[in-house]
Amino acid sequence: MIRMEHVTKRFGPNAAVDDVCIDIARGDSVALWGSNGAGKTTLIRCALGLFAFGGKILVGGHDVLRDGKRARSLIGYVPQELGLYDDLRLSEAVRFFSRLKGLRTPELDAVLGGVGLTGHEHKRIRELSGGMKQRLALAIAMLGDPPVLILDEVTASLDACGRQEFVALLERLSGSGRTMLFASHRLEEVVALATRVVVLASGSVQRSQETGAFAASFGAGTIVHLMIPPAARERAMTGLRAEGFAPTLNGVGVLVPVHAERKAAPFRILAEAGVPVEDFELLRDDRAGLMPSQEKESGR
Amino acid sequence: MTSAALRLGAASDGLPAEGRAPGMMTNIVTIAGRELRESVRARWFVLYTVAFAVLGLAISMVSAAATGGSGLASFGRTTAGLINLVLLVVPLMALTAGAGAIASDRERGMLQYLLAQPVSRLEVLLGKYFGLAGALLACICLGLGTCAAVLALKGMGTKPSGVLWLAGLSFLLALSMLSLGILISTLARRASVAVGTSVFAWLTLVFVTDLGLMAGAIALRLRIEQLFALSLANPLQVFKMWSLHAADASLDVLGPAGLYATEEFGNRLHWIFGVCMMAWIVVPLAIGAVVMSRRSPV
Numbered sequence: 001m002i003r004m005e006h007v008t009k010r011f012g013p014n015a016a017v018d019d020v021c022i023d024i025a026r027g028d029s030v031a032l033w034g035s036n037g038a039g040k041t042t043l044i045r046c047a048l049g050l051f052a053f054g055g056k057i058l059v060g061g062h063d064v065l066r067d068g069k070r071a072r073s074l075i076g077y078v079p080q081e082l083g084l085y086d087d088l089r090l091s092e093a094v095r096f097f098s099r100l101k102g103l104r105t106p107e108l109d110a111v112l113g114g115v116g117l118t119g120h121e122h123k124r125i126r127e128l129s130g131g132m133k134q135r136l137a138l139a140i141a142m143l144g145d146p147p148v149l150i151l152d153e154v155t156a157s158l159d160a161c162g163r164q165e166f167v168a169l170l171e172r173l174s175g176s177g178r179t180m181l182f183a184s185h186r187l188e189e190v191v192a193l194a195t196r197v198v199v200l201a202s203g204s205v206q207r208s209q210e211t212g213a214f215a216a217s218f219g220a221g222t223i224v225h226l227m228i229p230p231a232a233r234e235r236a237m238t239g240l241r242a243e244g245f246a247p248t249l250n251g252v253g254v255l256v257p258v259h260a261e262r263k264a265a266p267f268r269i270l271a272e273a274g275v276p277v278e279d280f281e282l283l284r285d286d287r288a289g290l291m292p293s294q295e296k297e298s299g300r
Numbered sequence: 301m302t303s304a305a306l307r308l309g310a311a312s313d314g315l316p317a318e319g320r321a322p323g324m325m326t327n328i329v330t331i332a333g334r335e336l337r338e339s340v341r342a343r344w345f346v347l348y349t350v351a352f353a354v355l356g357l358a359i360s361m362v363s364a365a366a367t368g369g370s371g372l373a374s375f376g377r378t379t380a381g382l383i384n385l386v387l388l389v390v391p392l393m394a395l396t397a398g399a400g401a402i403a404s405d406r407e408r409g410m411l412q413y414l415l416a417q418p419v420s421r422l423e424v425l426l427g428k429y430f431g432l433a434g435a436l437l438a439c440i441c442l443g444l445g446t447c448a449a450v451l452a453l454k455g456m457g458t459k460p461s462g463v464l465w466l467a468g469l470s471f472l473l474a475l476s477m478l479s480l481g482i483l484i485s486t487l488a489r490r491a492s493v494a495v496g497t498s499v500f501a502w503l504t505l506v507f508v509t510d511l512g513l514m515a516g517a518i519a520l521r522l523r524i525e526q527l528f529a530l531s532l533a534n535p536l537q538v539f540k541m542w543s544l545h546a547a548d549a550s551l552d553v554l555g556p557a558g559l560y561a562t563e564e565f566g567n568r569l570h571w572i573f574g575v576c577m578m579a580w581i582v583v584p585l586a587i588g589a590v591v592m593s594r595r596s597p598v
Contacts, residue, residue, distance in 0.1 A: 045412075045598065048415075048416045049415075050412055050415055050416065050596065050597055050598065051596055051598075052594075052596075068420065069321040069418045069419065069420055070321050070418070072321070072416065072417060072418045072419075073321035073418040075416070077413075077416040077417075079409065079412070079413055079416070081409065082413070083408045083409025083410045083412070083413050084410060084413065085338060085410065087338070087341060088338075092334075092337075096330065096334050097417065099322070099326070099330040100322065100327060100330055100331075100417045100418065100419055101321075101322070101417065101418060102321060102322035102326070102418070
């Protein structure tokens, strides 16, 4: 359904994507995994025909550069953040994009209701929260029921609650015959949505494997997600590192990979350092160790 | 989630029919319609329209009052005043509107999102162009229409054909400046740079070119036909000469170049001015389309 052949994209002398070959069969859900700058977003933009590039990308048999309109008519796209006119009402936005996709005027209730935005059709986009904007973007992407869905770090700007809701929405879309290609550095998304993971590093494909094998390759363990006030996060990072942990920041707190029997250790360390912990959550065992930063540290 | 959520569950059984992507005209009309609605809601549109109408009225009333309020003399003065107003307001309005069109969308991420849909870059460019052109036409009609209506009500007669000519030529001037603004917008990385450049272009066209022509004529001892040819290189000059010519006024008021033009070309001047204006509309827009097709929307 999506075929990438020797895709190379350079910005000046630097190759953001370097000779990437990926073949995605219909119904497959593929995650692009890698740290910031690995080339995930650039590859997605190439797949949408937004960048000129070397090599070839076919979507449903259509070349995205030579036959871009037809290729994109098969794609629903959700960006990291929806950049629409703030003054546009939801109903206007849905009608506008329906026309661009060659569809008749859709039933607003059905389109917006499908993503939990019933009753918001008269609101302007500026009145929506980040999560609602992303749901609107998903509703627009799903107009016309496209066979391919491309998502670019769609939950990056959402809080924990919004993220869970959005991933639950996407879970219902995957595994229904739709082909999905998405970039993420959130392991819970990858485990929940992907059937295969393509690991990118410095613009090249490092490896491609089944999600289960990908998760297993990082070993068993647990991630303790600690919600810590912004002012105390650096102190928490320093204290945890000093005790041999490899914590990472994620916008609302600190993620600490730990062995299953050492879950309490970060709490003890932070208590001794006088760092307040407002809340916490434990991520499942099969997600442990999948943080991009750990891949980096392991000498990828 | 509601039951409608089920609609999200299943993908199409097969690929959509070939050519499901709408045609070029459909996309252009869709984008133009959205751009037009967006523009008429915008503050710049209201501000320019009100300013245009108020200044136009003031100029018309003063001109009419100075000549007793009726007759051809009154109309001539009013027309001359309105031409000067159009020369200042319309290019600024069209240039800044065009300059913001692509660059601000690129900055907000809207352009990338739009081009991720089944539309081409040319469709986006032309859609925006025609949408803004519609808004400018509305602004010109409202501004000049208000002047004409108030003057007619006060018994200060205006020739309908004169007003129509002026509105039509003002619209052509707006289109040429919009093309230039769109070109600037495709070249600029940031909206602020695009708008700044468009204001600089406006200043250059309004003031520097006029003064430059005068200085050049003296310093380089330009021949009269060269001076006329150079005038045609500025769309504002073309508009001014064409408007005066259309209002049956003599181009003598423009000095020796005007006199030369009238004697040399006579009624062919309409064609000459028309071709020049069309070139100013088409060429910058075509260059803008080429630039847009080659530049990243990000």
